[in-house]
Amino acid sequence: MPKGPNGEKRPADAIGLAVMIGKIATGEIEDTREGSSAAAQLGSLGGKKRAANMTPERRAEIAKAAAEKRWGNPPKQA
Template sequence: MIGNAVTVIRIATGEEREHRGVAPAKNKTVQELGRAGGRKCAESMTPERRAEIAKKAAAKRWKNLEWRLSALTAKSTETIIAEGQTSE
């Protein structure tokens, strides 16, 4: 545990480079089966059901984006206030 903390400090101070490692190889057969299953599932749905799923996914993405933007704006506001740069 302490060894990990020391490594983090060394990386943060630039004494050591971060080692990301190699991503594990993906099984091509499993990937193809996944794609085939997704296609079959989509083919069996009505266009209305596919549209419903797509709208739900888009709403979720926009909700996440709005949350990130509001958090970023709040952080920027806090920084401005902390630095004494208010517009008043």
């Protein structure tokens, strides 16, 4: 049986993995995955520190740019 990135055993084929997921969903077996990684935790700390060091005006500037990027210039409808 192959091992995942953290050494956990998991099925090699798609059907075996589907059966395992079904068993986890129904509670037959326990999900053995760990929580978030150390890198993810450090990344969130860096983002908080960066936001704390930024002026409110700069944060507003970044937020406006992000909103424009996400919501501005909708695609033209035919």
